[in-house]
Amino acid sequence: MTLNGLLNTGLLGVYTNKIAMSVVAHNISNSNTHGFSRQTPVIVTTNPINLTTIGSGGAALSFGTGSTVSDIQRVRDEFLDLQFRGTSSRLNYWENIYSNVHYIEQLFGEPGETGLRNIYDSYWASIEELKTDPSNEAAKTQVVSRAEELVNTMKDINYRLEELKSDINSEIKIRIDEINSYLKRIADLNQKILTSSSISSSPNDLLDERDRLLDRLSELSNIRITNHSNGQISLSIGDKVVLNGSSYQEIKSLTIAGTNNEYYAYVGNNLLTFNDGKMSALFELRDEIIPSYQQQLDEFGLYLVDTTNLIYKEGWDSTGTITGANFFSDISTQRGFEDSRLFRIAGNSDVFHPGIIQYVTSHRSFYEDPQIDLNGFYLYTVNSKVSPPSDLSEVYPSHYNNIDSIIHDSTNKAIYFDDTSGFQDKLLVDIKGDFLKEYGFPTKEIKAYKIDPAKVIPGSLKFDGIDSNINFSNAVDLVSNINSHSGGYLKAEEIDGFIYILPTMKIPNADLDTIVLNDVDGSLSKMEAQKVTLDALDTSQPTLNNLLGSNEKIEMSINGRRIEINPLKDTIYDLVDKINATNTGVTASVTPHGSFVLRAGNLINFDLQNVTIKGPEKLFNALGFIEDGSNNIVTLISPDVSPEQIDEKFSKADLLRIDKGLGIVNQISVSSNLKENPSLLATDLGYYYQTNYTPTGAGNVSVWDKISKMYNNSVLDNGRVGFSNFLGNIVTDIGVKGETADKMRLNSEMLNSEIRLEKERVMGVSIDEEMTNLVKYQQAFNASARVITAVNQMMDTVINNLGVR
Secondary structure: OOHHHHHHHHHHHHHHHHHHHHHHHHHHHOOOOOOOOOEEEEEEEOOOEEEEOOOOOOOEEEEOOOEEEEEEEEOOOHHHHHHHHHHHHHHHHHHHHHHHHHHHHHHOOOOOOOOHHHHHHHHHHHHHHHHHOOOOHHHHHHHHHHHHHHHHHHHHHHHHHHHHHHHHHHHHHHHHHHHHHHHHHHHHHHHHHHHHHHHOOOOHHHHHHHHHHHHHHHHHOOEEEEEOOOOOEEEEEOOEEEEEOOEEOOEEEEEOOOOOOOEEEEEOOEEOOOOOHHHHHHHHHHHHHHHHHHHHHHHHHHHHHHHHHHHHOOOEOOOOOOOOOOOEOOOOOOOOHHHEEEEEEEOOOOOOOOOOOOEEEOOOOOOOOOOOOHHHOOEEEEEOOOOOOOOHHHOOOEEOOOHHHEEEEOOOOEEEEEOOOOOOOEEEEEOOOOOOOOOOOOEEEEEEEEEOHHHOOOEEEEEOOOOOOEEEOOHHHHHHHHHHHOOOOEEEEEEOOEEEEEEOOOOHHHOHHHOOEEEOOOHHHHOOOEEEEEEEEOOOOOEOHHHHOOOOOEEEEEOOEEEEEOOOOOEHHHHHHHHHOOOOOEEEEEOOOOOEEEEEOHHHOOOHHHOOEEEEHHHHHHOOOOOOOOOOEEEEEOOOOOHHHHHHHOOOOEEEEEEOOOOHHHHOOEOHHHHHOHHHOOOEOOEEEOOEEEOOOOOOOHHHHHHHHHHOOOOHHHHOEOHHHHHHHHHHHHHHHHHHHHHHHHHHHHHHHHHHHHHHHHHOOOHHHHHHHHHHHHHHHHHHHHHHHHHHHHHHHHHHHOOOO
16 A cells, blocks of 8 residues: 555545534534435445565555545335325324314204204294194294294205315315426426436435425325336325326326216326326215215205195194195206106005995904804994985994804914995994903903983983083983984994993094083083993004905015005005115005105115016005006016106006206295295194095194104105104214214324334434544544545655655
């Protein structure tokens, strides 16, 4: 090793440590720069020299020639980068879901006095108040006002949800533009990195800038990065490659016809799907979460309007003259067949009152014929009809002993009445109460007066609505004159040693308490008349054989789900339950006046044409849907039937078509007539007598009795929940979704924070560490400089002083 070589070694040491100190200085100056990766010099030895020297015995020795900086590298963990970007995507996804769901929760106002459920409960409370005093005009006004308040609240929530959806749609476009700007900058950096790498070592600051952009991009979407050997990367978003080196594909924000100008992301002609990050949350909020709550609002409003109207239109107004009006205004489609959905079909038949109620089946099972002898029981028929009509005095309650009318069906293990004279206009009363219940026949309770004939004294009774008094001087007169002078409302007969004064079907629901029997002289009290409760045969829910005229079992199907019908045992409500139990999205119900209703639920997008319903033509005819009543199996409705064919087929039924899409609540309003004059509010459903419904009177609140029962009736969500629970489920769903999003947000935030801290620990600049390195490199620099000085002195000695005396 010559002195020149030694001088070069020292000089390399100076340069090496000077470069190292420059790296340290760069780290210190960027200690607070976001995304900066600390750098470290890669110091390596230079190539050694093999030389023979004096004293080495001719053997070559390897002399080191110093050090040099081969590269300046970033200190960074790519695995931590990968984890950090993954958790950043998750965190931004849940942050956006949480913040928007929390806002939706505030829109519904729960908990609070202004929330939708509270407004609904106020509406229902006004109904209960009206039921206590139907003549109160203020109560009627309150029902109308509360209904309008409920409608306006639903509209306001829907409007704000629509606004939120619009804001998110606008943000989607902004974020797509932001992604494009990142892609453009990353592509430009890739080109600079490629150029820099070809002429020098690692372009660390350019790489840091690219990583910063990738971190920002990971907040918006899930990304997948492929590194290449030349320092370039390929970038995928979702399932699409959007960048390769210095070239990228711009993501287009395009609207699709029929989507209310909603933006979608496209790469070329292909739809781009975001699987995570803020973009995924925005699309999910706009296309799924917000529409789901709008749909639930629509469903609530749709069912509220239709169920209320179908009941309300069967009632009489306060004058007892007008029926057929709606409580809510019409919500049927205005767009025509092609842009509508068939939501509901209501038959025009009264399924509770077929031409004749001939059959009544016991609820018990009888494996053997019980061999009933009716003569041993006190069954009496009470008929308000007269035959001939002029012979009113001859119509007395009569002992029912038609043994041939009780039939045992061994196949169905049942007994049933088969009375060709029918039960629709007469009561079958069980005076002793030891037959109907014992043999399991459906019963209802009626009131009657029971008088000991020995205690009858001369007196007078007056029945409201009949001009003449009912005068009597003895027990025979009492029975005879009640039968002939009560206008067919009351009948009397001496049975088993007592006189029974019985109501007829001419009285609404045969309820003795709904009439006023004036005791002019206190005769009832003097005779010690008792008001007793008796069992009567209940024919309010006739079995289906009364509609079909046959006991033969039949089947219908909905989307292939079979529904077996036994007309001998099944009532119309059994048919309703069986249809609802299919869980096909088709629900059934019956109005108070016996109109059979089929509706479409959310499972089939509120469109009955999305299912196929098949069954016997005679069944659909009996339900009032179609005209023909053959025994053929027919397709009632299916997706293959055109809207025009449906209208023609269901010409006798009442159809409700609604618009496609969301926003049905915007069509809802309380009837303008009721808003202007709430006193017109209908309250009375009336009662059935002979062949028609007759108003009971302004004091009857049966309309609102039926409507109030919808509070808990399972009609919504494909027949699973009632109105109150439906709103409760919405609020619960929002709360649970918000709580879940918050928990996931906090978990993602904690994980992301831990990874970020670990990432900063690896790549971040530590001032203490850098100062230590600075001192280390400075000392090495000084030592290298001292080597140069020593060599300089040695050369001076050799040149100037060697050999001088």
